[in-house]
Amino acid sequence: xxxxxxxxxxxxxxxxxxxxxxxxxxxxxxxxxxxxxxxxxxxxxxxxxxxxxxxxxxxxxxxxxxxxxxxxxxxxxxxxxxxxxxxxxxxxxxxxxxxxxxxxx
Amino acid sequence: xxxxxxxxxxxxxxxxxxxxxxxxxxxxxxxxxxxxxxxxxxxxxxxxxxxxxxxxxxxxxxxxxxxxxxxxxxxxxxxxxxxxxxxxxxxxxxxxxxxxxxxxxxxxxxxxxxxxxxxxxxxxxxxxxxxxxxxxxxxxxxxxxxxxxxxxxxxxxxxxxxxxxxxxxxxxxxxxxxxxxxxxxxxxxxxxxxxxxxxxxxxxxxxxxxxxxxxxxxxxxxxxxxxxxxxxxxxxxxxxxxxxxxxxxxxxxxxxxxxxxxxxxxxxxxxxxxxxxxxxxxxxxxxxxxxxxxxxxxxxxxxxxxxxxxxxxxxxxxxxxxxxxxxxxxxxxxxxxxxxxxxxxxxxxxxxxxxxxxxxxxxxxxxxxxxxxxxxxxxxxxxxxxxxxxxxxxxxxxxxxxxxxxxxxxxxxxxxxxxxxxxxxxxxxxxxxxxxxxxxxxxxxxxxxxxxxxxxxxxxxxxxxxxxxxxxxxxxxxxxxxxxxxxxxxxxxxxxxxxxxxxxxxxxxxxxxxxxxxxxxxxxxxxxxxxxxxxxxxxxxxxxxxxxxxxxxxxxxxxxxxxxxxxxxxxxxxxxxxxxxxxxxxxxxxxxxxxxxxxxxxxxxxxxxxxxxxxxxxxxxxxxxxxxxxxxxxxxxxxxxxxxxxxxxxxxxxxxx
Numbered sequence: 001x002x003x004x005x006x007x008x009x010x011x012x013x014x015x016x017x018x019x020x021x022x023x024x025x026x027x028x029x030x031x032x033x034x035x036x037x038x039x040x041x042x043x044x045x046x047x048x049x050x051x052x053x054x055x056x057x058x059x060x061x062x063x064x065x066x067x068x069x070x071x072x073x074x075x076x077x078x079x080x081x082x083x084x085x086x087x088x089x090x091x092x093x094x095x096x097x098x099x100x101x102x103x104x105x
Numbered sequence: 106x107x108x109x110x111x112x113x114x115x116x117x118x119x120x121x122x123x124x125x126x127x128x129x130x131x132x133x134x135x136x137x138x139x140x141x142x143x144x145x146x147x148x149x150x151x152x153x154x155x156x157x158x159x160x161x162x163x164x165x166x167x168x169x170x171x172x173x174x175x176x177x178x179x180x181x182x183x184x185x186x187x188x189x190x191x192x193x194x195x196x197x198x199x200x201x202x203x204x205x206x207x208x209x210x211x212x213x214x215x216x217x218x219x220x221x222x223x224x225x226x227x228x229x230x231x232x233x234x235x236x237x238x239x240x241x242x243x244x245x246x247x248x249x250x251x252x253x254x255x256x257x258x259x260x261x262x263x264x265x266x267x268x269x270x271x272x273x274x275x276x277x278x279x280x281x282x283x284x285x286x287x288x289x290x291x292x293x294x295x296x297x298x299x300x301x302x303x304x305x306x307x308x309x310x311x312x313x314x315x316x317x318x319x320x321x322x323x324x325x326x327x328x329x330x331x332x333x334x335x336x337x338x339x340x341x342x343x344x345x346x347x348x349x350x351x352x353x354x355x356x357x358x359x360x361x362x363x364x365x366x367x368x369x370x371x372x373x374x375x376x377x378x379x380x381x382x383x384x385x386x387x388x389x390x391x392x393x394x395x396x397x398x399x400x401x402x403x404x405x406x407x408x409x410x411x412x413x414x415x416x417x418x419x420x421x422x423x424x425x426x427x428x429x430x431x432x433x434x435x436x437x438x439x440x441x442x443x444x445x446x447x448x449x450x451x452x453x454x455x456x457x458x459x460x461x462x463x464x465x466x467x468x469x470x471x472x473x474x475x476x477x478x479x480x481x482x483x484x485x486x487x488x489x490x491x492x493x494x495x496x497x498x499x500x501x502x503x504x505x506x507x508x509x510x511x512x513x514x515x516x517x518x519x520x521x522x523x524x525x526x527x528x529x530x531x532x533x534x535x536x537x538x539x540x541x542x543x544x545x546x547x548x549x550x551x552x553x554x555x556x557x558x559x560x561x562x563x564x565x566x567x568x569x570x571x572x573x574x575x576x577x578x579x580x581x582x583x584x585x586x587x588x589x590x591x592x593x594x595x596x597x598x599x600x601x602x603x604x605x606x607x608x609x610x611x612x613x614x615x616x617x618x619x620x621x622x623x624x625x626x627x628x629x630x631x632x633x634x635x636x637x638x639x640x641x642x643x644x645x646x647x648x649x650x651x652x653x654x655x656x657x658x659x660x661x662x663x664x665x666x667x668x669x670x671x672x673x674x675x676x677x678x679x680x681x682x683x684x685x686x687x688x689x690x691x692x693x694x695x696x697x698x699x700x701x702x703x704x705x706x707x708x709x710x711x712x713x714x715x716x717x718x719x720x721x722x723x724x725x726x727x728x729x730x731x732x733x734x735x736x737x738x739x740x741x742x743x744x745x746x747x748x749x750x751x752x753x754x755x756x757x758x759x760x761x762x
Contacts, residue, residue, distance in 0.1 A: 104736030
């Protein structure tokens with residue numbers, strides 16, 4: 001029997017925070033819409049990680065349930081978002097977000 | 106039958122709807138039947154109701170029929186209700202009777218007019234409104250009729266609206282009437298504020314609660330309304346211009362019915378006026394001043410209808426003199442006889458116009474007597490009546506007024522004198538018109554002269570009927586001195602009181618009574634005096650006729666020479682004392698200036714400036730703000746994140762500090 005070393009919860013949360021910040025920076029700096037989209041998924045999963053962590057350490061099932069909700073929403077979002085990108089590419093032949101700026105003054 | 110009083114105004118209303126909505130499709134034939142028939146039916150109803158009323162004892166001759174609640178709002182309650190009493194049924198008879206004959210006349214007179222249907226629509230609406238005015242049992246419904254006849258007057262004066270002068274005359278009548286109506290409304294407000302009701306019966310029963318100052322204010326304000334509607338000084342200026350309308354309209358609205366509404370209103374409010382001696386004096390003085398002032402304008406007019414218009418104003422002045430000295434029944438009596446003979450005079454003038462292809466200038470007439478004999482005969486009778494020749498209706502009513510002006514405790518010798526002189530002037534200018542139109546040498550244009558023709562039967566029959574009424578209409582009020590019985594006076598007594606008994610002045614009258622007593626008449630006049638004054642007034646009238654005969658038949662050149670000799674005076678009178686010009690300068694121009702100032706200064710600068718300024722400011726502000734909307738989706742993401750960070754920081758800080 002080998003003992004699984006106990007990893008302190010702070011490390012999980014730090015990892016979650018790092019993943020979230022990578023997501024944020026990616027989402028606001030990258031030009032390619034698909035990469036932006038992936039970054040948003042990264043942020044969602046970072047949050048999921050926090051949920052699971054808290055769920056484990058607080059001995060509560062709530063966080064797990066929330067994680068499932070987030071996954072379901074993310075899946076729906078992926079379906080809708082990718083469809084939008086397809087339509088966007090068909091009409092403007094680009095998926096660069098800085099070239100799609102019609103909604104302005 | 107009394108229960109069916111609402112039928113009287115209903116028939117003209119139905120006629121109005123049929124003619125107005127369907128008239129164009131039904132054609133002239135139907136319109137010429139519906140128009141007069143509607144009035145005829147309500148005339149018939151009035152007659153039936155009149156006879157039923159006469160059958161009752163004098164004290165029970167009052168009946169009110171409430172149709173429905175009209176305005177019910179807190180303590181303010183008004184109904185649509187009609188009232189039958191001697192005064193209102195007499196007015197209804199005069200209105201429907203004269204209207205009926207004028208409608209028939211109009212069928213002939215307006216026959217070739219393209220606006221035939223419109224004409225009868227307006228005319229029926231007018232009669233409906235006029236009947237509301239005289240039959241209403243409260244001030245508000247009376248005011249509806251009051252405004253309604255004003256509207257119809259406006260529509261009919263401007264009937265030939267393609268003509269600028271007609272359109273302008275309509276506007277003038279409307280605007281001048283607004284001034285009077287404003288006074289009427291204020292008077293109504295005062296009555297409601299002080300008595301809490303607008304119902305005639307209630308208000309007059311409670312009138313005793315009013316103090317003299319309030320009742321004087323009320324009556325003076327109501328009289329302002331009467332001045333506007335009945336064309337008295339200073340608001341008479343619209344009536345001569347109103348002659349731009351079709352002649353039967355001048356006859357019906359601007360001689361026989363609508364313009365007498367003011368007299369009716371004062372008589373209706375006799376209870377209030379009796380309490381306000383100052384207001385009574387104002388009414389009498391304005392009346393007599395109007396009578397003589399406008400009679401003098403009649404001297405130098407050459408337009409036949411204008412002469413009649415000034416004569417109408419002058420006769421209305423007589424009626425106000427009568428009600429002003431408390432002789433309400435005499436005023437209403439003159440109103441009635443005047444409706445007959447003045448209506449007839451206007452219809453006669455219309456018949457002359459018809460014969461002369463629309464000519465109105467009496468300088469281009471003359472010697473028409475034998476060419477249009479029926480018109481001449483009836484016109485002559487009416488002229489005799491208005492001049493006050495004994496035996497015709499005008500004599501009885503006018504003499505009653507003159508006698509009352511002298512003998513009533515509110516009368517005065519000066520009132521009598523001015524009125525008597527005005528009577529002489531009336532005789533003069535009416536005979537001047539008669540002589541220049543029907544006698545002397547023909548001055549008719551050649552191209553008109555050879556087709557002068559008498560009017561068709563449909564026009565001459567109403568003339569003859571009205572001529573008959575002009576003769577016999579006076580016999581309902583033969584004065585006691587002549588051995589007659591003053592029926593009309595007794596008939597109206599329950600409504601307007603027994604009239605002023607010599608020597609029995611109202612208590613509130615004491616201030617003026619003393620002041621006037623010096624030259625005024627007090628009680629105890631003998632019948633000899635009354636007879637003497639009667640003979641005197643007849644002599645004055647005959648003198649007027651004599652002068653007219655001398656000037657316009659014997660020496661037709663003389664008037665011209667007189668005019669040249671006194672050219673200043675002549676020009677003053679011929680230009681109607683420049684009253685129109687004075688009003689133009691005083692009121693019209695200054696109001697126009699005020700209007701321009703408000704338009705340019707207030708409306709365009711302040712109001713529009715404020716509204717547009719706010720809009721510009723918001724526009725400028727948002728032109729700055731909209732820079733935030735870059736259209737780059739990542740900028741929006743940044744602002745979300747910044748917002749999230751700030752919120753997070755806020756909660757963290759709060760947790761620590």
